[in-house]
Amino acid sequence: MKPADLFSALAARPADAVALRQGTEEWTFGELLAAVEALLPRLAACRVLAVLADNSPAWAIADLAALGNGTVHLPLPTFFSPAQLHHALTETSTDVVLSDQPERISGLDLGFVAGGEWQGLTWLQRAVAPLSLPPRTAKISFTSGSSGTPKGVCLSAAGLLDTAGALHERLGDLPISRHLGVLPLALLLENSAGLYAPLLRGAEIVLPALASLGWRGMAGFDPSALQQVVISCRPQSLILVPELLKAWVMYLQATGLPAPDSLCYIAVGGARVAPELLLQARALGLPAYQGYGLTECGSVVSLNRPGDDGDDVGRPLPHVDVRIAKGEVHIASRAFLGYLGDPAAVAGARQTTEFATGDLGKLSGDGHLRLAGRSKNLLITSFGRNIAPEWVEAALLAQPAIAQAVVGGDFRPWLYALLVPAPGCGEPELAAAVERANLTLPDYARLGNWLNVPPFTPQNGQATGNGRPIRNAILEHHAAPIAALYENEETAHVFL
Structure with missing residues (x-):
């Protein structure tokens, strides 16, 4: 036509x-x-x-x-x-x-x-x-x-x-x-x-x-x-x-x-x-x-x-x-x-x-x-936004308080992150770091919630020998707490 x-x-x-x-x-x-x-x-x-x-x-x-x-x-x-x-x-x-x-x-x-x-x-x-x-x-x-x-x-x-x-x-x-x-x-x-x-x-x-x-x-x-x-x-x-x-x-x-x-x-x-x-x-x-x-x-x-x-x-x-x-x-x-x-x-x-x-x-x-x-490692939120997790992870890892980060949220209304704090940093420091990282991202790519988790290491099967996180193993290991993040719809942070 x-x-x-x-x-x-x-x-x-x-x-x-x-x-x-x-x-x-x-x-x-x-x-x-x-x-x-x-x-x-x-x-x-x-x-x-x-x-x-x-x-x-x-x-x-x-x-x-x-x-x-x-x-x-x-x-x-x-x-x-x-x-x-x-x-x-x-x-x-x-x-x-x-x-x-x-x-x-x-x-x-x-x-x-x-x-x-x-x-x-x-x-x-x-x-x-x-x-x-x-x-x-x-x-x-x-x-x-x-x-x-x-x-x-x-x-x-x-x-x-x-x-x-x-x-x-x-x-x-x-x-x-x-x-x-x-x-x-x-x-x-x-x-x-x-x-x-x-x-x-x-x-x-x-x-x-x-x-x-x-x-x-x-x-x-x-x-x-x-x-x-x-x-x-x-x-x-x-x-x-x-x-x-x-x-x-x-x-x-x-x-x-x-x-x-x-x-x-x-x-x-x-x-x-x-x-x-x-x-x-x-x-x-x-x-x-x-x-x-x-x-x-x-x-x-x-x-x-x-x-x-x-x-x-x-x-x-x-x-x-x-x-x-x-x-x-x-x-x-x-x-x-x-x-x-x-x-x-x-x-x-x-x-x-x-x-x-x-x-x-x-x-x-x-x-x-x-x-x-x-077939590709690309997240699609339930709002239809295409997001490479590596992009958001890079923004998080730019924060000194965050040592490791894995981002997920495929087919979900908002993204979550599994965060490993840098030595000496706790929940308040992680929260401030996420807030700063979110400000560098467009609305739809910001985190709605996150979890403080133990380090990803070769010893626990969650990292390669050179330290690269093994995404599938990490997400499978933390499947239950990840699911719990989405259970309360009233407190979810939705970014379009």
Whole structure:
């Protein structure tokens, strides 16, 4: 699918039908197309447009205008740390930023100068040498970052719209006329499945400010706020990560309140979903269905739906080819053009569109994809954030009070650490060290709790001869106290 196909679909809708909504503000399909058209001249000289902003119709309009103009769009998650923002803007040679947080951009000292306002966002620009990108790059999506410097994924417009078109086809018979954007639009999952796909089907998209939906940054997530918004705006669909679904389920169980009755489809993705959680959600009236995807594949790869559901991540969508090679899931699509800075990708010399996911899995007899864990040592929190434990461990080991550290938290809402104190240091010193280390990390990579443990040594089988901790042995040895850290949900420290 090409951008022209998307805009043709928008033009075919009744001009006075509502396309986007935030509070009392409405944008009809006619007004949406006019706003996109009006922005195009201002993007004429822009090579890379970054948007750092809360969810809003303005975010969606800027994204569509970049798509229509052929301008590369760099969505910036608001949870990125200053170092990650600096890295993303520098590595992409971004020349224009639209933001409702202009002070964060100015504070990076990258030469951006404010040049007026547009739709409530500040327009910042700078003169910077252009960067060579893979041919057909339409969007650069930086993941949460498995280390302090996230990797930029270069994606094609055709591949992204293939995803949207496949979702529209797979869910086309469901009575979805209004979608509520709950995840940040800067996340590719909401961008593709929550913006492009609903627009293709002519659905209204409601885009409240994220705080009004219960997002509280370091303080976690308030499901009561989400419940009230869903009751108020009555959407038929929304997208959640597992931890938000869990919070909502626990809220309904604790209060005895009924689930909103307007919903017919809740897509849950971004990380592994416990089957028990899906059963609990549906028993309460939340129609939750698990899916699976990756940034490199244009987001959604497979999903379950009413009438085609299983204890797995669903049937692959028709726009992707999925095969299993030596137990690992490989996926081919038109979306992935290469990683930022890869000379072969810039030269257009990639020999295949196939991507090795690092996930272990198999295709079942009914054509569904079943995952069996990861082949790489990468943590994925239940909020869908990718985190290399070595990155967080390095921040901890930079503290004099900490002699050894092993970080975990795969499929959990927050990270924990097993800490060995330096000689002469005790609990107070460790607590202060963790607090200092957390300040150097973005919210989602900070520790929610930790344990003071004995040293990891070759003698107890928890370290190699050269002193490197043996991760699996350590986590297995401390499995019981680790599990106890997560038992009290009320005192858990959740970082998004």
